[in-house]
Amino acid sequence: MTTDTTVLDGLDFPTPDLAVTDDVADLLFREARTVGAFTSDEVTDEQIAAVYDLVKWGPTALNTTPLRLLVVRSPEARARLAGHMAEGNRERVLAAPVSIVLAADPGFHAHLPVLAPHMAALADALEPQVEQREQMARTNALLQAGYFIVGLRAAGLDAGPMGGMDADGIDADLLAGTGWRSLFVVNVGHREGDGTHHPRAPRLTYAQTTRTV
Ligand SMILES: Cc1cc2nc3c(=O)[nH]c(=O)nc-3n(C[C@H](O)[C@H](O)[C@H](O)COP(=O)(O)O)c2cc1C
Numbered sequence: 154m155t156t157d158t159t160v161l162d163g164l165d166f167p168t169p170d171l172a173v174t175d176d177v178a179d180l181l182f183r184e185a186r187t188v189g190a191f192t193s194d195e196v197t198d199e200q201i202a203a204v205y206d207l208v209k210w211g212p213t214a215l216n217t218t219p220l221r222l223l224v225v226r227s228p229e230a231r232a233r234l235a236g237h238m239a240e241g242n243r244e245r246v247l248a249a250p251v252s253i254v255l256a257a258d259p260g261f262h263a264h265l266p267v268l269a270p271h272m273a274a275l276a277d278a279l280e281p282q283v284e285q286r287e288q289m290a291r292t293n294a295l296l297q298a299g300y301f302i303v304g305l306r307a308a309g310l311d312a313g314p315m316g317g318m319d320a321d322g323i324d325a326d327l328l329a330g331t332g333w334r335s336l337f338v339v340n341v342g343h344r345e346g347d348g349t350h351h352p353r354a355p356r357l358t359y360a361q362t363t364r365t366v
Contacts, residue, residue: 180306180307181303181306181307182303185306185311186311186344186347186348186349186353187312187313187314187349188311188312188313188340188342188344188348188349189245189313189340189348189349189350190248190344190345190346190348190349191248191249191250191311191313191340191342191343191344191345191348192250192342192343192344192345193250194250194342194343195250196250196251196310196341196342198224200308200310201222201224201251201253201341203308204301204304204305204307204308204310205222205301205304207304207307207308208297208300208301208303208304211296211297211300212296213293213296213297214289214292214293215265215268215269215272215275215289216268216269217261217262217264217265217268217269217289217290217293218261218264218268218293218297219257219258219259219261219289219290219293219294219297220255220256220257220258220293220294220297220298220301221255221256221257221258221294221331221333222253222254222255222256222301223253223254223256223327223328223333224251224253225246225251225252225253225254225327225338226251230327231246231247231252232247233326233327234246234252234254234323234327234338235247236322237318237319237322237323237326237327238315238317238318238319238338239315239317239318241317242315242317242318242338245313245315245340246315246338246340249313249340249341249342250340250341250342250343251340251341251342252338252339252340252341253338253339253341254323254327254328254335254338255294255298255301255335255336255337255338255339256294256328256331256333256334256335256336257287257290257291257293257294257295257333257334257336258290258294258331258332258333258334259283259286259287259290259332259334260286260332261286261289261290261293262275262276262279262280262286263276265279287334290334291334291336294336295336298314298336298337298339301339302314302339305339305341309343310341310342310343311341311342311343311344311348312339312340312341313339313340313341313348314337314338314339314340315337315338315339315340316336316337316338318335318337318338320334320335320336323335323338
């Protein structure tokens with residue numbers, strides 16, 4: 154297997170038509186970038202709610218949907234969040250129209266009677282299994298976090314995800330009393346110019362990442 158992305162940048166068989174138009178595929182994936190520079194255009198709570206309302210339909214194990222959002226908007230809260238970010242990410246939080254802490258809720262099981270009525274008994278069974286709940290919450294909230302980034306793009310917004318942060322510090326400060334565990338922070342807004350100075354880096358190809366048995 155080669156790791157030279159320059160020789161394996163395409164597929165070695167014809168690509169079937171996508172079920173969405175090229176414009177949509179470009180918006181969601183091919184042209185979308187991780188954005189660090191935003192215009193001052195506001196991002197409303199209604200826009201964020203619409204994104205959640207769309208991506209909540211993405212699948213999670215047992216329909217646990219453990220992703221939780223903390224929308225960080227006030228100047229005081231933004232300063233607190235910036236204080237927990239790695240140095241290179243601090244200014245980005247302060248400059249973005251809005252930042253959202255994406256978090257996992259290990260208390261997701263309380264909702265299982267509604268979210269998975271056929272497995273309602275699991276709510277009680279999972280109560281003492283703290284470690285297993287934390288693992289389930291993290292795995293499935295990370296899945297939803299990916300849906301959320303793509304959902305922001307579908308809403309015509311740009312996203313700048315950042316994992317460089319003191320997660321325990323955020324949990325103890327901004328998430329105190331919730332039991333939620335922060336996964337990463339995403340700055341949200343409209344890109345200024347290209348939104349980034351970094352050239353687009355290649356991705357590993359299908360041939361490099363896939364085995365068929
Ligand atoms: C979960 C996650 C965490 C990230 N953390 C950081 C970060 O702390 N600082 C940063 O500058 N970029 C961060 N990035 C940005 C990635 O480096 C970027 O998404 C990747 O290089 C692809 O860039 P592109 O979308 O412009 O092609 C993060 C991205 C993701 C998805």
